[in-house]
Amino acid sequence: MNFEEKILKIIKDNTEYKNIILKKQKTGGFGDYSIILFPLAKSSGKQIEIISDEIKKALNNIEEISDYELINGFLNISIKKDVLNDRMWKKAISILQIKKEKNRGKVIIDYSSPNIAKPFSIGHLRSTIIGNILANIYEETGFEVLRVNHIGDWGTQFGKVIVGIQKWGNLKKIELDPVKELLALYVKFHEEQAIYPELDDEAREAFRKLENKEKEYYELWQYIVRVSIENIEKTYKRLGVKFDRYMGESFYEPFMEKTMQRLVDAELVKESQGAWVVEFDEKTKMPPCLLRKKDKASLYALRDVTALLYRIEELKGNKLLYVVGNEQKLHFAQVFKVCEKLNKDFIGIMEHVGFGLYKFKDSKMSTRKGNVIFMEDVLDEACIKVREIMEERDFSKTELDDISEKVGTGAVIFNDISSDRNKDVDFSWDKVLDLNGETAPYIQYTAVRIKSILKKAEFNSDNVNRPCMDFEEYSDTLRHVEDFENMLERAREKNQPHILAGFLISLCGYFNSFYNKKRVLCEEKEERDSHVEFINVILKYIEKGLDILGIKIPEKM
């Protein structure tokens, strides 16, 4: 039984008040806990002062309590400093040491999911980053996680790409930069098609041959997919993004017919205006879900239903997350509803984790018609700008490489997840590359600073220990850090990485205040050892947090 439960139980057993609201205080000034007395006054009809006295009397023999204070209808309770510190340190250190068991079920997270025949653009950045961080958070909070990349590797557009390669392509060029080269061929195809409409038939024919697995076509397709993935993975690596499996649309293709049959057998499918659809109750206010076009070609809803069933039935996912933009909210609501109609047990398993769009204000990166912003270019641009700033300082070439890469990518990642994912993000270079304030560089700088002090102190930072002394200056940090598990659990429940981002910013703020107030490596040995252990604990939390965010710490800054 922890302290909160103990207080609640004693009050319950010894007074008439059964529904107590006990709040843990986050910052100092109003005690460590407070009980809100208004509701008790209301239900009992007694005066607040009297209730307060009754509660105090009941709690009289809890020796950990050092003080009571009745202000504005709140009974604030203070705990003895040493008891509080013991508890907070114990918690703070155990969080760093205990390895969580993965026994909370299997989560399958679908994120990034680029279309190979289309550019890997900035539009995929949010899904990639948010999905990866959520996967890390689920792992950290005790879930088994399967990270899947549902790549767009099938469909008529591949017929166009193949025709493009056959007519104008150069495999060497494609291998060097598949993303841009394939796009160029795709664009070229459309330009030529405007002049020679018969190209369309050629593309259709090419895709038909691909479907029939004709050797030449199938091998070319395999090649395109392979080099594209290899290229995209370079970007993933820079962002600290990982996947367990690439399962694209082509993977699910063989199962589509079976899915359709199941839906028909369950009497869910209707023919409407020539198309095959699933209709919903009037009260859902959802338009029907289209599965097949009138020409019988499948639509992406059918592909997503197929993939969903596979993830639950074959991959045994207990929870499925789809990290896809908010503009597809309706689509997923429909797909989920179709699956729920098929099997009621599926209700509540699937969740669409949406996010807002990027909005561009800078003219440089603005999306003019047909002007694609590649993900790779965004990262490069960020790294170049960081390098420009760093070049004024005294760093070696290798240090510059290290700093600009880590700070540049860190800045892009942090810009993406520093606020509520549902909101649109203003993408402005001024903001992304601001090195001050609530930014990734601020966090990285703080970590580097701590490391530098630890190095100077010749401190072996592999282990964490409780400092031998307690200082008042530690308490805000401790209180904050003690909440790490709660914070992460909240971030997981809401699928909100910005909760972790905010946690790290505050943590760094506490350290930097401390740094400016007290000298870490002071004369007095015991105090010095204490401070060193203290900042080492902070560093461990920053490292843990940045690791989840996929942000790396440079050697120097």
Add this chain to the structure above:
RNA sequence: GCGCUCGUAGCUCAGUAGGAUAGAGCAUUGGAUUUCUAAUCCAAGGGUCCCAGGUUCGAAUCCUGGCGGGCGUACCA
């Protein structure tokens, strides 16, 4: 039209289950370095929490109705 979503300081955003004086960063102004990295810290100014009702002892937070922005709304994904 209907559905979803957002609206908090000049700008960008936090605000945990409805609780005390609504908080940060940027920008502005002033201050801190013979000292562990000033990419830091301390301080000041700056608010009809879009508007109007309602529920409540108590509302930025919940409900209803407006207003404004974004997205979606049958054969693209």
